[in-house]
Amino acid sequence: MRSKTSRGERTERTERTEREGAPSIIRARGLTKRYGDVLAVDHLNLDVRPGEVFGLLGPNGAGKTTTILMLLGLSEPTDGHAEVAGFDPTRDPLEVKRRVGYMPDDVGFYGNLTGRQNLRYTARLNGIDPRAVEARLGDLLAQVGLADVADRAVETYSRGMRQRLGLADALVKEPAVVVLDEPTTAIDPAGVAEVLDLIGSIARDRGAAVLLSSHLLHQVQQVCDRVAIFVGGRVVAQGTMRRLAEQMGGDTLQLEVGIDGPAAELEPALRAVDGVTDVARDAHDPRLWRVTGARSVQGRLAAALAGRGIAVWHLRRIGDDLDEIYMRYFAKEGAGDDRAA
Amino acid sequence: MTAQPDAIETPGTAGEADAPGTAAETGITRRAGRRRAGRGPGDGPMQRSSWRGGGWQVVADKEFGDHVLSIRLFILIVLLGLAAVAAVYSTTTYVRDNAQQAVGSTGLFVLLFSASSPTSQIPPFTTLVALLGPLLGIAFGFDAVNGERAERTLPRLVAQPIHRDDVINGKFAAGLAAIALVLVAITVLVSGFAFFELGIVPGPDDIARVATWVVATVIYVGFWLAFAMLCSVVLRRAATSALAAISVWLVLTLFASLLTGIVADALSPVPANATLDQQVANAQLQLDLSRISPGELYSEVTAYVLDPTVQSVGIILPQQQPATPSILPFEQSLLLAWPQGVALIGLTVVCFGAAYVVFMRQEVRA
Numbered sequence: 001m002r003s004k005t006s007r008g009e010r011t012e013r014t015e016r017t018e019r020e021g022a023p024s025i026i027r028a029r030g031l032t033k034r035y036g037d038v039l040a041v042d043h044l045n046l047d048v049r050p051g052e053v054f055g056l057l058g059p060n061g062a063g064k065t066t067t068i069l070m071l072l073g074l075s076e077p078t079d080g081h082a083e084v085a086g087f088d089p090t091r092d093p094l095e096v097k098r099r100v101g102y103m104p105d106d107v108g109f110y111g112n113l114t115g116r117q118n119l120r121y122t123a124r125l126n127g128i129d130p131r132a133v134e135a136r137l138g139d140l141l142a143q144v145g146l147a148d149v150a151d152r153a154v155e156t157y158s159r160g161m162r163q164r165l166g167l168a169d170a171l172v173k174e175p176a177v178v179v180l181d182e183p184t185t186a187i188d189p190a191g192v193a194e195v196l197d198l199i200g201s202i203a204r205d206r207g208a209a210v211l212l213s214s215h216l217l218h219q220v221q222q223v224c225d226r227v228a229i230f231v232g233g234r235v236v237a238q239g240t241m242r243r244l245a246e247q248m249g250g251d252t253l254q255l256e257v258g259i260d261g262p263a264a265e266l267e268p269a270l271r272a273v274d275g276v277t278d279v280a281r282d283a284h285d286p287r288l289w290r291v292t293g294a295r296s297v298q299g300r301l302a303a304a305l306a307g308r309g310i311a312v313w314h315l316r317r318i319g320d321d322l323d324e325i326y327m328r329y330f331a332k333e334g335a336g337d338d339r340a341a
Numbered sequence: 342m343t344a345q346p347d348a349i350e351t352p353g354t355a356g357e358a359d360a361p362g363t364a365a366e367t368g369i370t371r372r373a374g375r376r377r378a379g380r381g382p383g384d385g386p387m388q389r390s391s392w393r394g395g396g397w398q399v400v401a402d403k404e405f406g407d408h409v410l411s412i413r414l415f416i417l418i419v420l421l422g423l424a425a426v427a428a429v430y431s432t433t434t435y436v437r438d439n440a441q442q443a444v445g446s447t448g449l450f451v452l453l454f455s456a457s458s459p460t461s462q463i464p465p466f467t468t469l470v471a472l473l474g475p476l477l478g479i480a481f482g483f484d485a486v487n488g489e490r491a492e493r494t495l496p497r498l499v500a501q502p503i504h505r506d507d508v509i510n511g512k513f514a515a516g517l518a519a520i521a522l523v524l525v526a527i528t529v530l531v532s533g534f535a536f537f538e539l540g541i542v543p544g545p546d547d548i549a550r551v552a553t554w555v556v557a558t559v560i561y562v563g564f565w566l567a568f569a570m571l572c573s574v575v576l577r578r579a580a581t582s583a584l585a586a587i588s589v590w591l592v593l594t595l596f597a598s599l600l601t602g603i604v605a606d607a608l609s610p611v612p613a614n615a616t617l618d619q620q621v622a623n624a625q626l627q628l629d630l631s632r633i634s635p636g637e638l639y640s641e642v643t644a645y646v647l648d649p650t651v652q653s654v655g656i657i658l659p660q661q662q663p664a665t666p667s668i669l670p671f672e673q674s675l676l677l678a679w680p681q682g683v684a685l686i687g688l689t690v691v692c693f694g695a696a697y698v699v700f701m702r703q704e705v706r707a
Contacts, residue, residue, distance in 0.1 A: 065706065072500055074705045094502045102500040108493025112407070124399045125501040169497065 022049045025177055025209045026071060030080035033066050033233075040066045042233040043080065048211050050176070053203045055220050056213040058230030064213035065105055067230075068179055071211075072102055085176050098126070101170030105181040105213075107162060111155030115146055115165050118154060119172055126173040140168040144198060160191035167198055171206075178202055180212040184219045196223045252277070253298060255291045258314025259305065266310065273297060273304045288314070396503025400511025401518070408519035413480045421477070421527050424469040429453060429531050431461040433538045450547040453535045454554070455647040466531060467643050470524075470558060471636060472594065477523060478565025479586045481516040484579035485509075485570045486700060491579060496705050509570070509700045513693060516566045521559050528555055546649075549671045554646050557678075560685050561639040565590065567693035574700045593634050601630040628655065638685045645678035652677070 026048035033041040041063040048054040056064050069075035071084050073093030082089055085099040109118045116137055123133045141150045144164040149157065157165065163183065170178055183199060184192045200223045203210045214220045221227070221241065228238040237244050259266055263281065266289065270279045275294035282288035291301065302312050408414055435458030436449070457465040464472075486509070489495040499505055528551060535541050543551070568589065572582040605627035611619055631637040641654045649668045669677075 069705060074496070074499060094504070097500055098502040100500075102497070104493070104496035104500070106493055107497060109497075110407075110492060110494060121399075121403055122497075122501060124403075125396060125498075125503055127502070166497075173502075 024048055025050050025086075026054075026082075026084050026211060028067075028071070028080065028082045031067065031070060031077050031082055032079040033063070033070060033075065034078040039233050041070070041077075044233075044235060046228065046235075046238075048177075048209045050209050051203055051207045052225040053199060053210040053212065053223050055224035055227040056211060056230055057215070057217055057220070057227050058213075059215055062215075062230045063233040064230055065181055068102075068181055068211070068213060071179065072097060072100060098173065099176045101173055101175035101178045101208075103166040103170040103178075103180045103183060105185070107166035107169070109154040109157075109162060109165060109169075112153060114151045114153055115141065115157070115161075115168075116150045118165065119169055122169050122172045128173065136172070140171055144168045145194070160187045160195075163187055163191070163195060164198075167195065171202070174206075176208055178208050178210045180210065182214055183212055184214060184216055192219050196220065199223050252292055253295055254318040255293075255298060255301060256282070256314065256316040256318050257289045257291055257301065257305075257312060258287055259289065259310050259312055260287060261310060269305060269308050269310060270301075273301055275300065290318070396501075396507035397511040397514065400498075400503070400507055401514040402511075404512050404515030405518050408481055408515060409522070414519060414523065417477050417480055418523055418526065421470070421473055421523065422530060424473060425466055425527050425531050426534065428457065428463050428466040428469055429534050430538075431458055431463045432456060432465065433535060434458065435461065436539060450532075450535065450541050450543040451550050451647045451649070453539075453541070454531065454551065455643065467554070467647060470527075471561075471640055471643065474524075474558060474562045475565040475590045475594075475636075476587075477520055478516070478562040478567075479569040479583065479590065481519050482512075482566040482569030483573055483583040483586050485512045485516070486573045487577055487579050487582055488573070490577065499705055505701060506697060509574075509697055513566065513570060516570070517559060517563050520562045520566065521555075524555055524558050524562070546671045550646055550649075550674070553671075553675060553678075554643060557639065557642045557646065557682060557685065560682075560689055561635060561642075564635045564685065564689040564692055567689055567696060571692060571696035571699070574696050574703070593636055597631060597634045597636065601627050604630055625655075632681075632684070635685055635688050638681045638688070641681045642678045642685065645674050645681075649674060 024047040026046060028044050028046040031041055031044040031046070032039070044063075044067060046054075046067075056067065058064055066075065070077045071082055071089055073089030073096050076090055084096045087095040087099075089096045109115070110121075113121070119137050119140065120133065123137065124130070128136075138147070138150075141147050144167055146161060146164055146168065149161065154162065154165070163186075167180070167183070170180065180199065183195055187195060196219070199210055199212065202208050203225075212220060212224070224241070226238070226240050227244070228235045229244075230236070237247060239247070257270070263286075267279055267281075270276060270289060270291055273291075273293070275297040276291055277294075278292040280290045280292075282290060291297065298317065302315060305312050432453050436453070453466070455465050455467045457463060457468075484491075486495070489498060489508075495508075498508060532543065532551070536543075565586070569582070569586040572585045573579070576582040576585060605623050609619070609623045609626045611623045615623075632641075644651050644654050649670075651674070652667075652669065
């Protein structure tokens with residue numbers, strides 16, 4: 001998949017810009033929203049830079065949508081400060097909304113109008129020159145794969161088509177920042193891959209900052225440069241995937257190793273590798289082993305086993321997967337129930 | 342809940358005040374002085390149109406287009422059109438049959454609107470409009486806001502660079518325009534009917550009277566539009582909102598006089614051997630109470646404007662009645678109708694204001 005191959009490059013670029021301290025296009029400091037006694041968002045700090053895809057990940061009710069509404073100036077923060085594209089959303093909501101393309105959670109369109117008419121309305125609300133708009137709408141509709149159905153009423157669209165129309169709608173104003181609330185919810189897997197690919201290209205090709213929220217981590221992890229894990233209104237972890245894994249695992253790491261042979265031979269062989277502290281057989285698949293040890297083990301293990309004549313047919317680092325990171329944070333926060341709900 | 346940030350700004354603060362044409366000529370966006378300069382694709386917003394109407398105009402334009410193509414507009418035109426033709430046909434027939442007496446009488450054209458034949462079951466045109474007009478207002482307003490919520494288009498709409506009040510202002514303006522369209526169409530139909538059936542050519546005074554009546558009707562129906570929009574803001578479901586608006590309309594139409602009678606009798610009782618003063622006081626109180634209802638105000642305006650012989654809609658004792666009714670010029674009738682007209686405008690503004698305030702204070706996700 002295209003987004004996979006480019007992920008390495010983008011991660012590298014993001015890390016570079018982090019070092020250089022590129023100015024954030026979305027910046028939140030101590031952003032807080034309180035509804036009565038409920039603290040929906042609790043002192044959120046957030047930085048998103050141009051050209052990166054930032055994932056705001058958390059269970060339903062974690063405060064993701066509230067945060068997005070505050071960043072757009074559609075809801076007033078109880079405390080704290082935000083700056084989006086150089087403007088304060090509370091004081092200059094119009095300036096912010098001119099520069100931010102927004103696709104709400106469960107995006108809706110006027111069913112009696114066609115896809116093209118819906119986009120045209122958005123373009124008019126943005127005051128885009130009508131002479132320039134038609135060609136642009138054609139391009140956008142082709143880009144999201146809706147060129148064939150552009151002149152059909154939206155009420156005939158499938159859920160996935162609406163979602164893609166939502167993406168085109170967010171791009172109509174050529175935004176510097178794109179905010180997508182749950183962009184992959186309720187689309188079939190093929191549709192998800194398409195949508196993610198589009199999201200990746202928004203950041204790559206347009207240089208826009210993309211802030212997306214999701215509770216479906218395994219879907220969006222491949223497209224996010226950085227993520228913030230958001231539980232109960234608070235960010236419990238923020239950074240690149242690798243950094244989060246490092247934060248979680250500390251100095252040790254866990255590997256899943258697939259090797260064949262009698263257990264009595266294999267276990268000592270694994271323990272003999274320098275740096276390995278623990279070896280356990282996988283509970284479900286007897287051919288898999290879980291090896292815990294120092295970071296250096298990862299580089300050494302395969303060679304050491306090969307030296308003993310044991311062929312490694314599977315080697316995977318556990319804990320790099322966002323879902324696992326997420327689950328562990330949830331376990332820490334004791335918020336596992338929310339996820340099940 | 343707190344007022345939304347958009348609400349604080351007033352339209353026109355966006356700083357889009359360049360001379361028309363500059364943006365188009367230079368191809369540069371108008372926000373030259375913005376803090377963050379554009380740095381390539383995706384950084385700056387698209388080129389803006391050289392003409393920038395307010396956001397409410399864009400909303401109104403779209404909503405009006407929806408109204409004009411809607412089935413509900415078609416249904417209402419057919420309903421009101423049939424009622425109008427039936428009423429005016431009955432009146433013209435009566436006028437033609439009594440043509441001898443009618444010769445030389447002034448204000449015959451406007452009487453076609455407000456008078457009916459004494460033998461006919463069909464009420465005059467104006468009564469039908471007063472009865473069915475509220476339905477027109479309710480039809481264009483009951484799902485104004487909760488319809489957007491149901492279609493989940495509201496978050497997307499308010500995330501566009503328009504003020505939040507542009508949404509409700511635009512919808513109100515579009516509703517008024519649709520109402521005016523229907524009423525003008527019906528009025529022209531009736532006038533044409535009169536013209537061809539009876540050959541009555543309206544004079545300037547007649548035209549002024551009918552035009553004023555149309556304006557007053559738009560305001561009256563506008564009250565119901567505003568009320569239906571208030572329902573659509575407060576109530577989440579469009580069906581509930583329509584039901585609420587129609588219930589209030591029915592209660593005011595059917596039971597208003599009953600209610601005012603009961604209240605007036607309680608506050609200013611009329612005993613069996615009541616004096617004239619007591620009777621007058623009771624009647625006056627009943628009239629004042631009924632003027633809370635926009636329907637009463639509207640019918641009084643209609644009476645003044647469309648009938649040049651009406652000099653008062655208050656209580657007239659037999660000894661106060663002039664022996665021969667005099668014909669008032671249009672300006673005098675307008676002057677008489679003015680207080681009721683202003684009260685009607687006031688009620689409409691208050692009702693729309695309530696819808697506006699509630700809408701502005703609602704959370705986007707509510």
